[in-house]
Amino acid sequence: MKKTLLVCLISIGSFAQNAISIIPKPESITQGKGKFTINSATQIVVESNNTEARDVAEQLAIRLKIVSNKPIDIGSANGNNKIVFSKDQTIEKEGYNLKVTPTGVTIAASNPIGHFYGLQTLLQLFPSQILSSSTQPNLSLTLSECTIKDKPRFEYRGIMMDVGRYFYPVEFIKKLVDVIAFHKLNTLHLHLTEDQGWRIEIKKYPKLTEIGSVRKESMLGHHRDQKYDGKPHGGFYTQDQIRDLVTYAQRKYVTIVPEIEMPGHALAAIASYPELGCTGEQYEVGTEWGVEERVFCPNEKTFEFLENVLTEVIDLFPSQYIHIGGDECPKIAWKNSQFCQDLMKKEGLKDEHELQSYFIRRIDKFVSSKGRKIIGWDEILEGGLSPNATVMSWRGVDGGIAAAKQKHDVIMSPNSHMYLDYYQGSASSEPLAIGGFLPIEKTYSFEPFAPELTAEESKYIKGVQANLWTEYISKPEHAEYMLFPRALATAEIGWSSKEKNFEDFSKRMTKHFERLDQLAVNYSKAFYSVAFSTSKNSLNQPLVSLSSNDKNGIIRYTMDGTKPNEKSLVYSDAKKITIDGDRTIAAAYFTKSGQMLGAPTMKSYVISKSTGKTYSLSKEPKKYNGGEKYALTNGIRGENNSNDPWVGFQGENFDFTMDFGQKTFFNTVSVGFQGAYASWIMPPKNIEIFVSDDNKTFKSIKKMELGSAVKKENFVQQLNISVGNSNARYLKIVAENYGKLPEDHPGKGSPAWLFVDEVSVK
Numbered sequence: 187m188k189k190t191l192l193v194c195l196i197s198i199g200s201f202a203q204n205a206i207s208i209i210p211k212p213e214s215i216t217q218g219k220g221k222f223t224i225n226s227a228t229q230i231v232v233e234s235n236n237t238e239a240r241d242v243a244e245q246l247a248i249r250l251k252i253v254s255n256k257p258i259d260i261g262s263a264n265g266n267n268k269i270v271f272s273k274d275q276t277i278e279k280e281g282y283n284l285k286v287t288p289t290g291v292t293i294a295a296s297n298p299i300g301h302f303y304g305l306q307t308l309l310q311l312f313p314s315q316i317l318s319s320s321t322q323p324n325l326s327l328t329l330s331e332c333t334i335k336d337k338p339r340f341e342y343r344g345i346m347m348d349v350g351r352y353f354y355p356v357e358f359i360k361k362l363v364d365v366i367a368f369h370k371l372n373t374l375h376l377h378l379t380e381d382q383g384w385r386i387e388i389k390k391y392p393k394l395t396e397i398g399s400v401r402k403e404s405m406l407g408h409h410r411d412q413k414y415d416g417k418p419h420g421g422f423y424t425q426d427q428i429r430d431l432v433t434y435a436q437r438k439y440v441t442i443v444p445e446i447e448m449p450g451h452a453l454a455a456i457a458s459y460p461e462l463g464c465t466g467e468q469y470e471v472g473t474e475w476g477v478e479e480r481v482f483c484p485n486e487k488t489f490e491f492l493e494n495v496l497t498e499v500i501d502l503f504p505s506q507y508i509h510i511g512g513d514e515c516p517k518i519a520w521k522n523s524q525f526c527q528d529l530m531k532k533e534g535l536k537d538e539h540e541l542q543s544y545f546i547r548r549i550d551k552f553v554s555s556k557g558r559k560i561i562g563w564d565e566i567l568e569g570g571l572s573p574n575a576t577v578m579s580w581r582g583v584d585g586g587i588a589a590a591k592q593k594h595d596v597i598m599s600p601n602s603h604m605y606l607d608y609y610q611g612s613a614s615s616e617p618l619a620i621g622g623f624l625p626i627e628k629t630y631s632f633e634p635f636a637p638e639l640t641a642e643e644s645k646y647i648k649g650v651q652a653n654l655w656t657e658y659i660s661k662p663e664h665a666e667y668m669l670f671p672r673a674l675a676t677a678e679i680g681w682s683s684k685e686k687n688f689e690d691f692s693k694r695m696t697k698h699f700e701r702l703d704q705l706a707v708n709y710s711k712a713f714y715s716v717a718f719s720t721s722k723n724s725l726n727q728p729l730v731s732l733s734s735n736d737k738n739g740i741i742r743y744t745m746d747g748t749k750p751n752e753k754s755l756v757y758s759d760a761k762k763i764t765i766d767g768d769r770t771i772a773a774a775y776f777t778k779s780g781q782m783l784g785a786p787t788m789k790s791y792v793i794s795k796s797t798g799k800t801y802s803l804s805k806e807p808k809k810y811n812g813g814e815k816y817a818l819t820n821g822i823r824g825e826n827n828s829n830d831p832w833v834g835f836q837g838e839n840f841d842f843t844m845d846f847g848q849k850t851f852f853n854t855v856s857v858g859f860q861g862a863y864a865s866w867i868m869p870p871k872n873i874e875i876f877v878s879d880d881n882k883t884f885k886s887i888k889k890m891e892l893g894s895a896v897k898k899e900n901f902v903q904q905l906n907i908s909v910g911n912s913n914a915r916y917l918k919i920v921a922e923n924y925g926k927l928p929e930d931h932p933g934k935g936s937p938a939w940l941f942v943d944e945v946s947v948k
Contacts, residue, residue, distance in 0.1 A: 209369060209691075211682045214336075231260070242298050273295070343371045343373060345652055346377060346652070347376055363438055371676070376445065377445045382401050385399060394455060394495075398454035402418055429502060462487065463482070475657040483519070510553070529544075542568060562578065567589060619659075620655065621865070716775055718771070718773075718789050742756055765793065772786045798821075812833045835940045836937050854906060861897055866927060866933050871925070873889070874919070875918070875919055896928060
């Protein structure tokens with residue numbers, strides 16, 4: 187039986203039929219000159235040997251019905267003017283071949299997953315209004331002739347959503363499934379348990395949701411502010427809701443991976459059942475973000491509890507992987523527990539890191555007995571890696587490299603590129619975030635394969651994942667803002683070839699924003715933010731260059747920090763901005779019609795006797811170089827919420843020597859240091875100022891001990907050091923690195939980072 191699809195063929199907008207813009211980028215596209223238009227006679231056909239693709243075909247039929255308000259059946263008609271789902275066993279699992287000719291469309295795949303991904307590409311060949319949730323009576327469903335061959339680069343392509351800090355409704359999670367599936371991401375990792383909330387119903391332990399799912403209040407602003415809203419926050423997913431969500435995701439070929447945190451980040455569980463802790467004390471569900479010292483005790487009650495919990499979790503989630511966390515577990519509770527110390531002696535464990543490995547191994551053995559595999563954050567490497575564990579490498583890529591060399595599967599998820607809770611634009615103009623700076627171009631630049639790995643070892647790199655932690659993200663619209671468009675970059679890293687070009691991606695993404703609009707995604711426009719770079723002229727004055735990812739518009743700016751408008755100064759590369767005194771530049775991207783896209787970016791320049799001067803460092807930074815060759819004397823001071831302008835040294839002292847060019851009088855030296863405990867960034871122990879006239883013999887003129895007190899909040903320490911009336915050609919500054927991270931730090935014993943910015947001399 188056939189029904190017809192009636193579509194009005196009046197073209198809308200300025201859709202460029204010849205511009206094929208797809209994210210993630212397919213393996214190959216060959217364009218022809220013809221067109222195919224869906225009309226009243228067009229049929230959707232599932233070949234007789236391909237009945238398993240019927241569900242995917244029905245998804246297309248539903249989409250076409252929504253925009254046309256006319257039904258269409260799935261048929262098996264011969265002839266032309268049809269969209270055919272055909273079977274080709276030579277195409278690998280998630281791959282597809284899509285062909286548009288003047289007489290119809292064919293999507294060939296070996297299984298329904300490939301057909302589903304072919305359908306997502308087909309939808310991107312239409313005008314963006316094909317994704318609308320309402321009827322589009324004037325929509326032209328015309329496709330350009332083309333042949334697309336495509337398959338993914340990595341088997342695991344994921345997004346992590348933290349629902350432990352803040353509970354998110356099922357409707358939002360389903361929308362997230364829809365959007366990531368549209369971009370060929372195939373894994374949604376749900377972080378279900380935390381210190382601040384337990385979000386999944388466990389029948390055997392009702393107190394987990396009665397007590398553990400609700401905290402009495404939440405933090406307001408950043409951790410350093412120590413303010414609270416005084417309002418209870420709670421919520422959890424029933425087992426029926428989980429089953430429904432899993433089924434929904436399966437239809438979109440998205441696997442939901444549950445995470446039950448252990449042995450750390452477990453305070454909500456311990457507050458529900460105090461016997462799971464090392465003291466048996468009654469605690470409250472956590473209200474403060476950060477690393478919690480109260481962790482699971484590795485006793486038999488805890489293992490019985492976790493095995494029972496995981497049994498119910500495994501029954502709910504058919505995923506191959508079960509994520510067990512394993513990160514940020516301070517060992518102080520175990521050090522103070524006689525039980526733990528006795529257990530270590532009994533099991534021959536040399537330290538608490540090996541005790542954590544013992545903990546993870548027991549859980550690994552249990553999960554493996556159920557036919558599943560554990561994933562853990564890279565801390566599970568410490569003390570020895572459990573036999574069947576997959577490592578999710580978040581503290582850079584080193585954990586992933588180490589695991590791959592040990593022949594363990596790896597998901598690359600480094601915080602440097604894949605932590606989507608970091609700011610993606612200027613902190614002053616962005617919604618609240620945890621800190622850091624991660625623009626989409628940096629996410630896009632990530633390459634999961636490490637050059638340190640051999641070809642054989644690289645086979646253990648199974649994919650990539652971006653993570654959204656929600657300490658500062660309480661609402662779905664804010665979560666969408668942080669996820670998109672950076673999740674699009676993640677999708678392309680996981681799916682497309684290694685040879686990527688950000689300029690090409692940018693052009694496709696500006697078109698893709700129209701699709702996100704149709705999907706009602708509250709994406710960030712920080713892509714349009716103006717970037718600053720600084721050089722200098724012959725007078726050592728800073729010369730500021732401005733740029734934006736989109737080259738089709740205009741950059742306008744002000745010199746007094748006021749918000750630019752459509753009449754503000756127009757920037758030109760031919761005439762860079764000269765900074766001849768203290769200035770605050772505010773710049774923004776405008777379309778040619780005068781609309782500002784994104785928020786203004788501001789930079790304050792402080793001019794001193796050191797501005798524009800050259801310098802040398804005894805140890806060159808390996809990772810954080812401030813973005814410019816002479817970032818420490820470019821006149822820009824580092825900000826609290828961005829790592830971008832800072833120069834960082836891991837485990838090394840800051841040893842800086844600057845040449846004034848001639849003997850110069852000065853009496854004050856100013857240096858900025860950053861403190862970010864959770865990011866392993868610690869202020870220096872001391873700082874010493876030296877002078878010299880020959881760059882060989884240096885004289886100390888001031889030394890300051892800065893103490894060893896540890897602040898857990900983020901801050902900038904601006905030291906203004908009076909050095910009396912000094913007159914010298916060379917200035918040397920040495921700041922001693924904090925050294926090894928302290929005992930109660932989750933990175934205990936690892937080298938601390940020292941972050942420095944802007945040396946100002948007056």
